[in-house]
Amino acid sequence: MSVIELTTFTVRPDRTAAMLAARPGMVAAFREGRRGFVSAKLVRLDPGTWLDFVEWTDDTAWDESKAKGGDDPRIAAFFATIDALVSARRGARYDDEQDGPRRVRTIAYGPHPSQVGELYLPPGAGPFPVVVLLHGGYWSALHDRRGMTGVADDLVARGYAVWNAEFRRLGDGGGWPGTFEDVAAALDAVAGLDPALDPARVAVLGHSSGGQLAVWAAHRAALPGDAVGASPGVVPVAAVSLAGVLDLAKADRTRLGAGLPDPATAPDLPDVMPAAGIGEGVVNLLLGGHVDDVPERYATTSPAALADTGVPVLAVHGAADDVVPPSYSRSYAEKVASAEYLEVAGAHHFDVLDPAHENWARVTGWLGKHLPAGVTRG
Template sequence: MSVIELTTFTVAPENTAAMLAARPGMVAAFREDRRGFLAARLVRLDERTWLDFVEWTDDAAWDESKAKGGNRPAIAAFFATIGGLVGAERGVRYDDAEDSSRRVRTVAYGPEPSQVGELYLPEGDGPFPVVALIHGGYWTAVWDRRQITGVADDLVARGYAVWNVEYRRIGEPGGGRPGTFLDVAAAVDALDSMDPALDTARVVLLGHSAGGHLAAWAAHRGALPPEAPGARPKITPIGLVSLAGALDLKAADAAGFGKVLADPDAEPPKDAPEPARPEAWAGVAEAVGEGIVPLLVAGHYAWTSPLELAGAGVPVLAVHGTADEAVPAEWSRRYTRQVTDEGGAARYVEVEGGTHFDVVRPGHPVWAEVTGWIHETVTGQEKA
């Protein structure tokens, strides 16, 4: 048992980044200065409201800490970012039996609500090769990273660390160019100092649909000019997996890709997930017009389309179903041909009769090819 402090407070949106920046210093000062301090967890309740979940060894430790207030500069700096106190409660912690078969935590890589991800760690001490997942959903806020958690579960069970990232999307503040691209770049680069159990020399990027586009873009960041959003990567991936990826933005724009979103009652692709944020659909439907790509890049293809950046470097696996109702398989074929023509290593796997979501289902036969390729890439040897 231990004592739990539940303190709810407000932070003005313009102070959120400063509060998150001050947080590590505050926690470090607590560890040095506060007897009985065990752990702290920060929970975002809404845009302005936060819950601090702090664990102490006993009531006296909590009382002593309250009496000290902001006695250390790092603690005072954190307190200075807070707008007001909503409430403070205490309780005694009784733990239920914990499931030690999965270790998952949410990590913020920026101050915005969508600048987060889940880090999954397998059993053991590591260092573990990493698969960074980027979900699809027409780059819109209608869908989120929950649609790809089945892939995360499968990969972590195979011994990979998995980083399932969220990013700002069309239909929320900052979505589109450059915010979406800056977020994906920052999310990948956040692996650099996230956890000592991660082998950041063995990172594979995996994306589905619109996330396949973003994963491919992130894999080619080294080819961006210095002034481009997302240039100068900290993490250099050793492989890219695109599953039904929207890899040719010019073709997608010309085809009116995503204009189906103008009709919320349109028939979705087979096995499509339910919207995570259905309330966002109305704004997207109003803005989408004849296609979603202009809302994403506004004609800036050179720094955003994988087909324009493709070249030698990161090995590629592109998987696409012939019965894909959302993204034409030709876009993946064209991209892998471009990589090969530029001297790179690319494997294209076409799934006969495969739909848009078949390629991202761990139970589908093609998944063995995907995981086999990842194994070959991170180990340098074929899977037995």
């Protein structure tokens, strides 16, 4: 069981940017000076109202932090941006306990609020094989890891430990190189998350833009030594891409995501996606330029451009996907010998992510072949 602190506050629109700029410093100060701090997440309820969702290991840790108040200048700087406190409550999370030791918990792998993940453990002592999940959403802060909870529940029921990782995204400090640094760090963190995990038996699975990140993670061992994400501490034994953007050069040239909301016409999203450049496609925003401008970045991030490491990859794509064209997966699989392409007749973009879809059995069957579920003891 953990303690959740729920604080609702208002911030004037003209001070929103200052509040968000002060937030990383506040969280860093909490990690350094507040015993029992686990994670923090901001939720925007409306343009001027925010919910701060903070997790602590126990009541005493929360009380100690409250007593300290704004003793650190970084914490005080954040508090100074707040217009008014609406409410402050705390409660206990009971979903973390299932008739025994805590089976699901939030763990930070870095100081940024988005450098966290949920670790799901199946019953037993382990060591368990691990599936790392990477969510989609155009690499943007418009979407988060909650989109993968259905998949996490299904895989845990099959005997896998699951690490549903969050990472910095566009509008949240991500893009180049932060998003890739975080995915690499989240994967490597598996080696130290919990003694019940087997870091030698890890697979990575992602959807849409997360599919690109998952397959990129599977190719990290082949990256040049000075590239972002090189020299992996944890090397996946398999990777699954569901409707993945596996050819970033092609996605850039076809201006994938050019129709995303523009904050100029969607004023409730000014801190999520930058207004400039959306019409040029989201890959341009992700990598800080088009393929002809920064070809070296595409060469070390686009799965279709990376050397084959021999890690088995399953690239699944719905034939009726009108969000990410199937050709983005097909062109990757045609170039990489260790990749298998599976096109699902009649399936749309989110069908391949649905454990209730008839194709899911093919995905889990392939995964079970390369990463058998259950406990293996030496």
